[in-house]
Amino acid sequence: MSAALLSGFALGLSLIVAIGAQNLFVLRQGIRREHVLVVALLCAVSDAALIIVGVSGAGWVLHSVPWLVDVVRWAGAAFLLGYAALAARRAWRPTGAALDAHAAPAGVPANGPGTRPVTAGATTLPAVVATCLALTWLNPHVYLDTVFLLGTVAATQGADRWWFAAGAVVASTAWFLSLAYGSRYLGRWLATPRAWRVLDGAIAVVMAAIAISLVLPA
Structure with a gap:
């Protein structure tokens, strides 16, 4: 049991700790202090669902029906290019966003209880949720790694495969919460x-x- 749990934790962490579209989005939201908990939990719950699907044996679908991966690959590439274009536009035509360590949220007096750094040009919760879900579920790597690869390794654990899955879920949840809340300490360098x-x-x-790498032949 403990060996399977640790193995799942190690593999889950190694698959998720990499510079990717999802992690960059979580990092950016953490730095901006916008809907941080929602973003972290959405990513963690989505990852847990994909892990459960893979460990349940559904990963064979990707192997049996390879065109599904191609569909997700092209859809993900198109979405990432669109997101890249929006980020490039913000860089080219800045909105003036910056961290203000002395600003207070709506309804909270300046310098009063609950005061926290905020950013100009805040993004609405529905927009953040939609972007987070798209970056997660339109990423073909998440199916190849989390569903197929992790599911295949879990199958070798026999009766302990669900302890393996639990370890991977714990790793994913710990990573997203750490990334989302740890990134706020970068705020001092993003005050302009x-x-x-x-x-x-x-x-x-x-x-x-990343978008180009998805569609170019290996």
Whole structure:
């Protein structure tokens, strides 16, 4: 049991700790202090669902029906290119977004209880949720890694495969919460609009590179 749990934790963490579209989005929302818990929980719950699907044996579908991966690949590439274009636009035509350590949320007096850094040009919760879900479920790597690869390894654990799955779920949840809430400490370096232009420019480049890598032959 303990060996399967640790194995699942190690493999789950190794698959998810990488620079990707989903992690970049979580990082950006954490830095902006916008809907942080919602984003972290959405990613963790989505990952847990995919892990359960893979461990349940549904990963064979990807192997049996390869065209499903192609559909997700092209849809994901199109979405990532669109997101990259939006990030590039923010970098080229900045909105003035910056962290204000002295600003207070709506309804909270300045310098009063609950005061926290906020950013200009806040994104609505529905928009954040939609983007987060798209970046998660339109990413073909999540099916190949989380469903197929992790599910295949879990099958080798026999009766302990669900302990293996539990370890992977714990790793995923710990990672997204750590990334979302740990990224806020980068705020001191993002207190100017110029810093946000650099960040959005980097996000645009990485997103576009990931999109191109999805459709180019290996």
